[in-house]
Amino acid sequence: DQQVKQNSPSLSVQEGRISILNCDYTNSMFDYFLWYKKYPAEGPTFLISISSIKDKNEDGRFTVFLNKSAKHLSLHIVPSQPGDSAVYFCAAKDFGNEKLTFGTGTRLTIIP
Amino acid sequence: KAGVTQTPRYLIKTRGQQVTLSCSPISGHRSVSWYQQTPGQGLQFLFEYFSETQRNKGNFPGRFSGRQFSNSRSEMNVSTLELGDSALYLCASSPSQGAGELFFGEGSRLTVL
Numbered sequence: 733d734q735q736v737k738q739n740s741p742s743l744s745v746q747e748g749r750i751s752i753l754n755c756d757y758t759n760s761m762f763d764y765f766l767w768y769k770k771y772p773a774e775g776p777t778f779l780i781s782i783s784s785i786k787d788k789n790e791d792g793r794f795t796v797f798l799n800k801s802a803k804h805l806s807l808h809i810v811p812s813q814p815g816d817s818a819v820y821f822c823a824a825k826d827f828g829n830e831k832l833t834f835g836t837g838t839r840l841t842i843i844p
Numbered sequence: 845k846a847g848v849t850q851t852p853r854y855l856i857k858t859r860g861q862q863v864t865l866s867c868s869p870i871s872g873h874r875s876v877s878w879y880q881q882t883p884g885q886g887l888q889f890l891f892e893y894f895s896e897t898q899r900n901k902g903n904f905p906g907r908f909s910g911r912q913f914s915n916s917r918s919e920m921n922v923s924t925l926e927l928g929d930s931a932l933y934l935c936a937s938s939p940s941q942g943a944g945e946l947f948f949g950e951g952s953r954l955t956v957l
Contacts, residue, residue: 764944766944766945768948773950774950775848775934775936775948775949775950775951776887776934776948777948778945778946778947781944781945821886821887823887825944829900830875830877830892830894830899830900830938831877831889831892831900831902832877832879832887832889832946833889834879834886834887834888835886836884836885836886837886
């Protein structure tokens with residue numbers, strides 16, 4: 733039972749354009765959502781998060797949008813840079829629970 | 845500040861053997877979680893420890909176990925290894941329970957032959 737889904741295994745975007753990565757979830761108890769970035773042979777690194785009481789959170793080039801009614805979140809990267817090429821995981825958790833439920837990841841490739 | 849340290853980084857075992865993986869969290873972090881990453885399944889939660897107590901366990905068989913020591917260092921053990929246990933095992937720490945953001949180590953790559 734995949735409670736967090738990333739339906740696009742890969743995405744290619746031209747340098748300087750916007751990258752949009754999508755994530756859907758099914759568990760309505762999730763109230764905190766995170767995005768992680770992973771390079772080969774490294775552990776995931778935290779990018780940005782959003783609480784369910786918000787619908788948008790911004791940090792520099794990264795913005796996460798949350799649509800609770802659709803159980804959908806997205807990560808926007810603008811402008812995309814070659815160093816953004818990595819696998820991106822979305823993750824979700826519910827209040828007071830340390831366990832993160834991850835999606836299967838989207839491999840983002842930025843084309844110079 | 846040193847990051848999360850996992851040892852060993854790579855190891856090869858044969859079916860039926862057992863393995864112990866070690867994790868040293870970031871100094872001051874009391875919560876340690878373990879995840880298994882495989883190509884088709886993404887990151888799957890194994891268990892989480894806080895102050896030497898297992899607070900959460902994922903849907904893995906009893907062959908997978910772990911513990912946390914008083915200095916917050918953690919170990920996980922897999923007994924009677926199966927081919928399907930080949931994966932990247934990631935440890936993550938956080939400063940307190942329910943903090944949300946986890947800090948991951950580079951992982952231990954286990955290959956079972």
